[in-house]
Structures are given as C-alpha cells and as structure tokens.
Amino acid sequence: MKEGHSVINVSILKSTGGQLVEVEDKVVAEDPLEIIIKHGRKGSRSSFPLAVTMRTHGEDHELALGFLFTENVIQKRSDVSSIQQLSADQILVQLNADIFFNEAEMHRNVYTSSSCGVCGKASIDRVTMAIPYVLKRTQPKVSTRCISQWPDVLRKRQSMFEKTGGIHAVGLFRQTNLLTLREDVGRHNAMDKLIGAALSDQTLPLDECAVLVSGRASFELVQKALMAGVPILAAVGAPSSLAIDLASAHNMTLIGFLRKEHFNIYCGAERILRH
Incomplete structure (x- = not known):
C-alpha cells in the first residue's frame, strides 16, 4: 500500500532474538x-x-x-x-x-x-561537457567548523530517510544555512532536482554555495555540480579518481568522508579556513 507516491508500506518478516515476527516496514518507491x-x-x-x-x-x-x-x-x-x-x-x-x-x-x-x-x-x-561557469579559485571561504555541521543539518531535514533509511539526499548550503534539500533513490536524480529548482528560481550560478551529497562523490555528480557553478562539493562517502581529476581541473573544492569533525580535502583547499 502506498503512502503518498514516495514511500510504500510492505509486510516483512523481521528476525529479533532468533524469532521471526511479521511487521510492516516502509521502503522507498522506485x-x-x-x-x-x-x-x-x-x-x-x-x-x-x-x-x-x-x-x-x-x-x-x-x-x-x-x-x-x-x-x-x-x-x-x-x-x-x-x-x-x-x-x-x-x-x-x-x-x-x-x-x-x-x-x-x-x-x-x-x-x-x-x-x-x-x-x-x-x-x-x-x-565532460562545456562547463558554462568559471569558478573563482578562492571564493567562497568556508571554515572547517562550518563544514563539520553540514551532515547533521542535512540529516535532520531528511524526512524520507527518517521513514525508510534508504534514500539519498543533496543539500545546498550557504555557510551553515541549508537553502534547498532534495531526496531521491538516485544520487544523480537528487542533484538534478536541486539544480532544476535553482534553474526555475533563476539562482544559477550557485557560486556562493556548497553542495553536500549523502553518498559518494562520482564523476557525474562533480560534472553536474560544475554545470551549476558550484565551487564546493562535499560527500559523506569517497570520491572516485575521475571525480578528483575533474574537480581539480575546474578549480572545485572536493571534500570526501565528511563525518562530524573529520573529512578529507582532495583539491581546492584554498577555500577552507582552518578553524
């Protein structure tokens, strides 16, 4: 039975303490x-x-x-x-x-x-299409303390993840302010939804903002973010080698393994303030 269009209720068998119990679970619709x-x-x-x-x-x-x-x-x-x-x-x-x-x-x-x-x-x-925007090499500036807050801010606003535990999110940040959040079963879809919203609102390029993705940073996500003029892309997971190469070639700051106070900067460290 569907709960709206995005979440489906299904009957499952749950193993608890060696016992199988029939319960209802919520899963993401695809x-x-x-x-x-x-x-x-x-x-x-x-x-x-x-x-x-x-x-x-x-x-x-x-x-x-x-x-x-x-x-x-x-x-x-x-x-x-x-x-x-x-x-x-x-x-x-x-x-x-x-x-x-x-x-x-x-x-x-x-x-x-x-x-x-x-x-x-x-x-x-x-x-690797024609990137319409040239990123300013040192702007915007964001502190390590600010970046460390992004995962918790994003997670608290992920309503579908809270219900299902099985959906990706992309968040648009200006410093610690979450401006836009989109969720989807596909990382690339969530990114396209966020960029589509910015296109509709005529707020491109997103050159004063940063984007956080809930999974890994793939080549395609970097490419999509660059198309929207995003100077800082952060991921909870790891980046691929091609993602790093593309981000570096276009002066993007690429962050991976962002978990509370710990993260890796793969390129574009000049935008990050060390406090």
Missing part, C-alpha cells in the same frame, strides 16, 4: 520516468525519447529541467516553453522553436539506473 523532448520549428516539430531514469516520485519537473541543463540541452529555464506530465511515469518537455536539438548526437535513449546515473555514454569527452 519507478521509471521517461523524459521526452519535443523540438523543432512550428509545423515540423518532432518528439524524441531522451532518457529513462529510475527515480522516486516527486519534483519530476525539476528532475527533467535539471537533467536537460546538466546534459547541455538547455542553458536557461526560458529555453523550455512548457513541461507536461503525460502520466505518472512519463514527462514531455517542449523546447522553444529556436532551440537547436540534435537527435543524432543525443541518440542514446539511455537506461539511467538509480545507482549509477547515465550509463552507456560513448566516451569521457561526451560526459
């Missing part, structure tokens, strides 16, 4: 969302199935906008004339007539899994 693009001049518009992502229901419009922005399909909210939820698992994004969309280049009709993001891209060059 459903496909197909993102369809409609583009072209009036009278010759075409529909193109861009991607399928496994996501948690909620903020589908933000997810679609953020995905299109980080995939370099659009540069601003006004590039989209309308967004229509065709069904629970299908969304149609209408591009303005003057927006060029190359179906041949984008023709991958990917299966985007909740664990790994967009899979099957042709090459690293395809993933």
